[in-house]
Amino acid sequence: MATSARRGPYFCGIDAAMDVVSGKWKSLILWELNNYGTRRFAELRRGLPGVSEKMLIQHLREMEEDGLVHREVYREVPPKVEYSLTEDGVSLNAALSSLGRWGTERIKRIGAEKVDLSP
Amino acid sequence: MATSARRGPYFCGIDAAMDVVSGKWKSLILWELNNYGTRRFAELRRGLPGVSEKMLIQHLREMEEDGLVHREVYREVPPKVEYSLTEDGVSLNAALSSLGRWGTERIKRIGAEKVDLSP
DNA sequence: TGACGTACTTACCTGTGGGTGGGTACCCCA
DNA sequence: TGGGGTACCCACCCACAGGTAAGTACGTCA
Numbered sequence: 001m002a003t004s005a006r007r008g009p010y011f012c013g014i015d016a017a018m019d020v021v022s023g024k025w026k027s028l029i030l031w032e033l034n035n036y037g038t039r040r041f042a043e044l045r046r047g048l049p050g051v052s053e054k055m056l057i058q059h060l061r062e063m064e065e066d067g068l069v070h071r072e073v074y075r076e077v078p079p080k081v082e083y084s085l086t087e088d089g090v091s092l093n094a095a096l097s098s099l100g101r102w103g104t105e106r107i108k109r110i111g112a113e114k115v116d117l118s119p
Numbered sequence: 120m121a122t123s124a125r126r127g128p129y130f131c132g133i134d135a136a137m138d139v140v141s142g143k144w145k146s147l148i149l150w151e152l153n154n155y156g157t158r159r160f161a162e163l164r165r166g167l168p169g170v171s172e173k174m175l176i177q178h179l180r181e182m183e184e185d186g187l188v189h190r191e192v193y194r195e196v197p198p199k200v201e202y203s204l205t206e207d208g209v210s211l212n213a214a215l216s217s218l219g220r221w222g223t224e225r226i227k228r229i230g231a232e233k234v235d236l237s238p
Numbered sequence: 239t240g241a242c243g244t245a246c247t248t249a250c251c252t253g254t255g256g257g258t259g260g261g262t263a264c265c266c267c268a
Numbered sequence: 269t270g271g272g273g274t275a276c277c278c279a280c281c282c283a284c285a286g287g288t289a290a291g292t293a294c295g296t297c298a
Contacts, residue, residue, distance in 0.1 A: 012233075013220060013224075017219065024256070040275090054277090054278095077265060078264065092221055099218055102211055105132075107129060113128035143285080159244090159245090160244080171286075197245080198244050198294085
């Protein structure tokens with residue numbers, strides 16, 4: 001596989017969690033799926049400005065393998081695929097919320113720019 | 120600088136937090152410093168089996184720049200440098216705890232190996 | 239006298255995360 | 269009739285994260 005060799009031996013829980021979340025867009029995908037409940041591929045692509053199709057697919061595949069997202073394929077033409085969070089995905093998102101709050105505080109502290117994400 | 124161009128525009132809080140934590144050993148350093156309160160360079164190196172000196176220094180420097188760790192240099196020979204967490208570092212660690220719990224659960228679920236970390 | 243420890247620095251090298259861009263099979267709409 | 273949309277796959281490429289190894293200035297211990 002060209003993707004990741006992960007799931008290696010971990011030092012601690014944070015290590016294991018980071019392994020699953022690390023990836024430029026993974027936390028954003030998590031957030032997006034948590035917000036909308038279920039999203040089609042193209043909706044995700046449009047919701048994550050700047051993401052390349054390749055990376056979006058690769059990340060979604062890895063997150064599916066990791067049991068975080070569910071992939072529902074409708075055998076239609078044109079193709080239709082719906083992504084949603086699994087139970088583990090939802091709980092991971094919940095576990096990330098405190099980190100998100102810390103980050104938001106940090107953005108205020110250092111006065112960093114924020115990307116505009118309006119649907 | 121050969122290090123990082125980070126602090127870029129962020130999509131959300133998680134993005135900003137991940138920016139600061141991403142790095143193979145950073146969460147471990149955080150955990151180690153939180154556990155021991157204050158540690159010398161060589162103590163950290165020994166506490167993180169497998170870390171290279173270069174990466175440990177680079178990570179510590181970045182975390183210092185990011186205001187997470189404090190670096191206290193004692194003008195002695197042989198040299199003595201003590202690292203500890205700042206207020207922000209402590210709060211980041213607290214924000215990571217729920218993620219750590221999720222990861223520990225995940226390790227149990229998938230039955231991953233854990234590295235033995237005994238002092 | 240020399241091996242070891244302290245806290246680094248510097249140079250060099252490699253693996254891979256991620257980007258670009260093209261192709262596909264099919265359908266709808268103008 | 270052809271341009272656009274769907275959800276991908278594939279080949280190629282590059283920057284950079286991270287590893288390896290050597291060197292440094294000084295002190296202690298055997």
